Amino acid sequence: MGKLARKVALVGAGMCKFGANFPHQRNPDMWVEAWLDAVRRTDNGIEPKDIDACYVGNYSSDLFNHQGHLGPQMAGLVGLVPKPASRFEGACASSGIAFRQAIIAIASGIHDVVCVSGVECMTELPTTGVTDVLATASDSLFEYPAGATFPGLYATLASAHFHKYGTTVEDLMRVAIKNHENGKENPYAQMQSSIKDIMNSKISKIKASGGEIPDWKDEFDFLKSRSNPMIAYPLRLFDCSLVTDGAACLFIAAGDVAKKFTDTPIWITGTGQGSAELSMHDRESLTSFIATKEAARQAYEMSGLKPKDIQIAEVHDCFTIAEIVALEDLGFYEKGKAVDAIKNGETKRDGSLPINVSGGLKSKGHPVGATGAAFAVEAFKQMRGIAERNRQVKFDVERMLTHNLGGSGATCVVTIFEK
Amino acid sequence: MSENERDFTIKSYLDFLAEKKLMGSKCKNCNATYVPVRKLCTKCNTANMEWIEMSGKGKLAAFTSITVGTPFFVEKGYGRNKPYCFSVIKLDEGPMVSGQLIGVDESKPETIKIETPVKAIFLETELKGETRVDLGFEPV
Numbered sequence A: 001m002g003k004l005a006r007k008v009a010l011v012g013a014g015m016c017k018f019g020a021n022f023p024h025q026r027n028p029d030m031w032v033e034a035w036l037d038a039v040r041r042t043d044n045g046i047e048p049k050d051i052d053a054c055y056v057g058n059y060s061s062d063l064f065n066h067q068g069h070l071g072p073q074m075a076g077l078v079g080l081v082p083k084p085a086s087r088f089e090g091a092c093a094s095s096g097i098a099f100r101q102a103i104i105a106i107a108s109g110i111h112d113v114v115c116v117s118g119v120e121c122m123t124e125l126p127t128t129g130v131t132d133v134l135a136t137a138s139d140s141l142f143e144y145p146a147g148a149t150f151p152g153l154y155a156t157l158a159s160a161h162f163h164k165y166g167t168t169v170e171d172l173m174r175v176a177i178k179n180h181e182n183g184k185e186n187p188y189a190q191m192q193s194s195i196k197d198i199m200n201s202k203i204s205k206i207k208a209s210g211g212e213i214p215d216w217k218d219e220f221d222f223l224k225s226r227s228n229p230m231i232a233y234p235l236r237l238f239d240c241s242l243v244t245d246g247a248a249c250l251f252i253a254a255g256d257v258a259k260k261f262t263d264t265p266i267w268i269t270g271t272g273q274g275s276a277e278l279s280m281h282d283r284e285s286l287t288s289f290i291a292t293k294e295a296a297r298q299a300y301e302m303s304g305l306k307p308k309d310i311q312i313a314e315v316h317d318c319f320t321i322a323e324i325v326a327l328e329d330l331g332f333y334e335k336g337k338a339v340d341a342i343k344n345g346e347t348k349r350d351g352s353l354p355i356n357v358s359g360g361l362k363s364k365g366h367p368v369g370a371t372g373a374a375f376a377v378e379a380f381k382q383m384r385g386i387a388e389r390n391r392q393v394k395f396d397v398e399r400m401l402t403h404n405l406g407g408s409g410a411t412c413v414v415t416i417f418e419k
Numbered sequence B: 001m002s003e004n005e006r007d008f009t010i011k012s013y014l015d016f017l018a019e020k021k022l023m024g025s026k027c028k029n030c031n032a033t034y035v036p037v038r039k040l041c042t043k044c045n046t047a048n049m050e051w052i053e054m055s056g057k058g059k060l061a062a063f064t065s066i067t068v069g070t071p072f073f074v075e076k077g078y079g080r081n082k083p084y085c086f087s088v089i090k091l092d093e094g095p096m097v098s099g100q101l102i103g104v105d106e107s108k109p110e111t112i113k114i115e116t117p118v119k120a121i122f123l124e125t126e127l128k129g130e131t132r133v134d135l136g137f138e139p140v
């Protein structure tokens, strides 16, 4: 138990540009763009005849776009019918689950090559509608009637973390500032600007309109101002990930066929998945995610690696507090100590453990059902040394981890990649 | 209907709330207590429950003050200029529950302190000619 019965590799990965793509692009349009990007990045090419099945991760096309049954829809668009095509749902971890199920199917010997698709088109609904759809990922029977929104649940977790460990709003702001610095270097990101850029452009606009010029000394002042409105105390707008449309595509192959597609496959050496009670009030801890701990335990055990062996990670920063909690739950730092590491710059691109060099959900964007697959796209790029602009880390990445959390933490998928 | 003739369902739990009673289920086998109600005890894997009424007393475990609310709360008049508090309360009997926290200064959330003792209240809302009752809490 807990071992892959044969080797599994990531041989190709790609994505569409994330953003408010609707109505210019809907799920089918973004998916085909992601597929073409992944085909282009597969060294020796890949064709539908090479692929045995299509696994689609999507959270809520039913509510966002009035469209269910995405498995065959996505398969048909890239020539994969009549092969098996299925959709997987686990809130924001939907394509993390699809990816993991593809790995398991290949390890089992049922399939040799699986195409994983992650898609979500959120901006077809107005913001209030998006908020309402996202709330269905938490408990709609008892949390929702008590007023819980999705940011509200993470804000509640933040209040408990602040109380127990002395975490501050400045600690949260450092996560947002770092991730925006990274997203600025990602041509696929929704917001390709640092918070300092955003602040300066606000000041220019105010100057141009003849308004009173704010006395912001730095990003922290800006982030504490009315220009960064409160959403759910202590979380403000810049603590929240974006509402995004996007798609990502992965090609996964069995070890003995991987070389047909590339001479340099990225090996998947660890996969783990965990769960927690859907309602936060039913969980033992309000400052840690048991689903993350369980998924990480399985993935570390399978790979034989320990947290200290991981060189770089992409973690699920749907809210700034979530990145802090993830760094602790994944075993990188002791509880309450991740904020010190962030403050010391350890998690920056040139730090000892770069986190979310893609820009994270905060800046790259968070098309919920596509996010899990998009993490693997960044792993593919960083491990091959092909990340765009100045985003590529300056060392050879041999061991990388991705962490994909669903809802308010009730599902988690952790994956470990090695060269 | 007497308490222990009622099924251990969500409907029964909500019916009790409408009667302004916070009821949980207690496992007759291992004494584990569940609020909201559960039929199956996941501590000992038996389905042998009895209803118990909660004292309604507890402590604030975690909270937020929400300015961008759910449609239900927006309909109740909450929003940017009138935030509301969502809270998780640790009941004295052990379980945690979610509820709106009132009687605090929602617009100054930094003044709200975790571990503040609270008691349950039953919040009535008139919506479309019907009265609904939701669980809430206020400082003691």
Ligand SMILES: [Zn+2]
Pocket (backbone or CB within 6 Å): B027, B028, B029, B030, B031, B032, B041, B042, B043, B044, B045, B046
């Ligand atoms: Zn029991």
